[in-house]
Amino acid sequence: MTSFLLGALWGVVGVVVIAGGAVIGVWWERKVAGRIQLRYGPQQIGPAGSLQMLADVPKLLFKEDVVPSGADKPLFKYAPLVVFAPVAAAIAVIPFAKGWAMFDTAVGVLFFLAVPSIEVVAILVAAWAQRNTYSALGGLRAASQMIAYEVPRALSVAPLVLLAGSLRPTDLVAAWRWWWVPLLALAFLIYLISSIAEMNRGPFDLPEAESELVAGYFADYSGMRWAIFMMAEYGAIITTSLFAAATFLGAGWPFDGALGVVALIVKAAALVTLVMWTKWTLPRIRQDQLLRFCWTVLVPAALVQLAIVGVVLPWL
Amino acid sequence: MATEELTLNIGPSHPSTHGVCRLVVRLDGEIVTHVEPVIGHLHRGIEKIAENRTYLQVVPLTDRLDYVGSMYANWAYCRAVERLAGIRVPERAEYIRVIVCELQRIASHMMGIGSSAADTGATSAFLYAFDQREKVIDLFEALCGARLTYNYVRPGGVAFELPDGWIEQCRAFIEQHPSAMLTIDEFFFGNAIARVRLKGIGVLDADTAVAWGVSGPAARGSGVDWDLRRDDPYSVYPRFDFDVPLGSNGDCFDRARIRLWECIESCRIIEQALDQIEPGPIMAEGLPRLLAPRPGDAYDHIESARGSLGVYVVSDGSPRPYRMKVRSPAFCNLAVLPEIAVGYTLSDLLVILGSLDPVFGEVDR
Numbered sequence: 001m002t003s004f005l006l007g008a009l010w011g012v013v014g015v016v017v018i019a020g021g022a023v024i025g026v027w028w029e030r031k032v033a034g035r036i037q038l039r040y041g042p043q044q045i046g047p048a049g050s051l052q053m054l055a056d057v058p059k060l061l062f063k064e065d066v067v068p069s070g071a072d073k074p075l076f077k078y079a080p081l082v083v084f085a086p087v088a089a090a091i092a093v094i095p096f097a098k099g100w101a102m103f104d105t106a107v108g109v110l111f112f113l114a115v116p117s118i119e120v121v122a123i124l125v126a127a128w129a130q131r132n133t134y135s136a137l138g139g140l141r142a143a144s145q146m147i148a149y150e151v152p153r154a155l156s157v158a159p160l161v162l163l164a165g166s167l168r169p170t171d172l173v174a175a176w177r178w179w180w181v182p183l184l185a186l187a188f189l190i191y192l193i194s195s196i197a198e199m200n201r202g203p204f205d206l207p208e209a210e211s212e213l214v215a216g217y218f219a220d221y222s223g224m225r226w227a228i229f230m231m232a233e234y235g236a237i238i239t240t241s242l243f244a245a246a247t248f249l250g251a252g253w254p255f256d257g258a259l260g261v262v263a264l265i266v267k268a269a270a271l272v273t274l275v276m277w278t279k280w281t282l283p284r285i286r287q288d289q290l291l292r293f294c295w296t297v298l299v300p301a302a303l304v305q306l307a308i309v310g311v312v313l314p315w316l
Numbered sequence: 317m318a319t320e321e322l323t324l325n326i327g328p329s330h331p332s333t334h335g336v337c338r339l340v341v342r343l344d345g346e347i348v349t350h351v352e353p354v355i356g357h358l359h360r361g362i363e364k365i366a367e368n369r370t371y372l373q374v375v376p377l378t379d380r381l382d383y384v385g386s387m388y389a390n391w392a393y394c395r396a397v398e399r400l401a402g403i404r405v406p407e408r409a410e411y412i413r414v415i416v417c418e419l420q421r422i423a424s425h426m427m428g429i430g431s432s433a434a435d436t437g438a439t440s441a442f443l444y445a446f447d448q449r450e451k452v453i454d455l456f457e458a459l460c461g462a463r464l465t466y467n468y469v470r471p472g473g474v475a476f477e478l479p480d481g482w483i484e485q486c487r488a489f490i491e492q493h494p495s496a497m498l499t500i501d502e503f504f505f506g507n508a509i510a511r512v513r514l515k516g517i518g519v520l521d522a523d524t525a526v527a528w529g530v531s532g533p534a535a536r537g538s539g540v541d542w543d544l545r546r547d548d549p550y551s552v553y554p555r556f557d558f559d560v561p562l563g564s565n566g567d568c569f570d571r572a573r574i575r576l577w578e579c580i581e582s583c584r585i586i587e588q589a590l591d592q593i594e595p596g597p598i599m600a601e602g603l604p605r606l607l608a609p610r611p612g613d614a615y616d617h618i619e620s621a622r623g624s625l626g627v628y629v630v631s632d633g634s635p636r637p638y639r640m641k642v643r644s645p646a647f648c649n650l651a652v653l654p655e656i657a658v659g660y661t662l663s664d665l666l667v668i669l670g671s672l673d674p675v676f677g678e679v680d681r
Contacts, residue, residue, distance in 0.1 A: 038443060202437060280440050287663065
């Protein structure tokens with residue numbers, strides 16, 4: 001009973017962290033995009049427009065909840081929740097401090113890779129439930145892309161597991177040494193690229209390509225249900241950045257304790273900014289090019305990195 | 317495996333149709349097997365309405381043809397009317413027309429390049445182009461008070477004298493413009509993803525381009541060396557030294573990028589025109605209040621941002637045109653889309669459409 005209550009408590013904390021992070025992320029993305037695009041971004045409400053969310057969130061909450069007449073109603077209504085939940089769940093295994101995660105499990109790395117990928121099913125369901133050609137195309141694109149990029153993503157994390165000799169994220173943090181950064185630079189790059197593809201962000205945002213598919217798999221969603229899709233996207237950015245900062249970049253290093261958590265968040269925020277910067281700078285790649293890039297560049301490169309780590313491992 | 321083709325209606329209201337165009341597309345997976353532009357959603361009957369307006373009242377209607385290049389439609393119409401009525405335009409007015417129309421070419425090409433960028437997802441490059449467009453629009457606003465539909469070129473000359481300080485503002489613009497173009501060239505056309513998205517896509521060979529009456533940057537991207545400013549010189553263009561940039565591959569990359577070099581050439585023309593322009597009248601003298609040319613007909617064409625823009629006007633001696641017909645480059649350029657888009661993917665289709673840079677006000681008229 002206690003463990004159930006504790007789990008529920010952490011669940012609430014996780015969702016709040018993701019939702020809060022998403023709100024800050026939206027504001028930050030608008031500032032970053034503005035900076036890149038010769039404009040200011042939000043600046044009217046609060047200092048540097050930081051209270052813009054106070055205007056945005058109620059607007060979304062009070063919007064009419066439109067369900068298209070041809071849609072499959074139950075699937076249409078619940079798909080956004082199934083998109084969001086696995087993404088939010090991924091935050092549970094992230095080691096925020098040495099030896100501490102909300103859910104410190106021996107298979108944490110597998111959990112982190114596997115659970116958010118349930119999102120694919122939910123996206124397909126959402127796309128199909130709308131009975132809209134654009135969203136169906138977007139859903140199919142999302143499915144092929146997300147499944148393909150799981151492979152290099154998992155392979156890029158494998159060297160970490162090999163070095164630490166454990167699938168427990170807190171063990172990865174404990175085993176981390178500074179020379180992992182140069183050794184795993186390639187794996188880190190592959191992890192970043194495949195994560196961006198995994199969360200359907202630019203330049204890999206084909207499933208929601210505005211210029212082709214209007215809004216892709218959430219074309220007919222509006223109001224709060226649409227906002228849940230957005231929250232899932234930002235949640236994915238936040239969790240992948242946190243995970244990368246915690247495992248590839250040494251979590252709180254060079255600090256310990258509370259200062260270490262701050263350092264981790266700063267590293268993750270830098271990665272989030274990098275992801276946004278990439279999106280607002282680069283054009284969008286095409287579907288066939290995207291898949292070819294995955295199988296002919298990323299997967300072999302990830303295998304090479306794995307081989308390198310495998311070869312040097314006995315001498316460490 | 318049994319597969320079925322998917323019919324997709326793109327538009328008439330879609331982020332990438334650049335106005336109100338409907339494309340009926342059949343898709344095999346993501347591959348386009350058939351595409352048919354359904355036009356007419358923006359048909360306002362401008363050519364018919366013109367029959368019930370006086371010659372001067374038609375000018376604002378022409379603004380609504382190519383609404384990102386209104387100055388051209390004004391000018392093409394005015395040239396036809398001037399030929400019909402035998403009006404001699406003062407030299408200063410011709411210079412002003414050249415200057416505003418070259419500025420208009422820049423503004424319009426910024427839209428063309430910007431939409432090529434936006435279609436490939438490069439929203440930042442789009443805004444870099446629009447920053448430049450905004451500066452041109454500001455110049456036009458200072459000139460005639462309007463930002464989109466200028467009604468500035470009138471039969472016999474232009475409507476207003478250049479305001480004080482305008483020439484300096486214009487010089488300041490053309491001084492910074494080429495370097496801004498080089499920035500976009502590096503930022504967008506130099507980008508590896510943009511290159512794989514645009515190169516070898518929607519290839520239009522020179523023969524097909526000529527056969528379908530494609531003109532302007534869309535044809536010059538395929539290496540068709542044809543520019544009315546040089547090959548059928550009008551106004552004061554023979555006095556200027558400029559080059560006509562040509563592409564070689566006829567793909568989206570060449571079609572989009574050629575606009576960038578044309579903008580730089582436009583800056584050269586404007587600079588020379590600003591140096592040569594002299595004080596004088598801006599409107600032909602002795603024009604009647606109500607133009608009523610002798611019965612007859614006249615055709616004139618100019619090089620607009622989209623290609624050869626021609627206007628044919630017939631007079632029956634009354635103060636209203638008996639018939640007006642526009643030869644619209646956007647219409648002819650759009651017609652070639654089914655020829656060049658089949659076999660590419662859905663993502664490419666919209667990039668190809670954007671690289672032809674149609675404006676539907678002019679397609680549908």
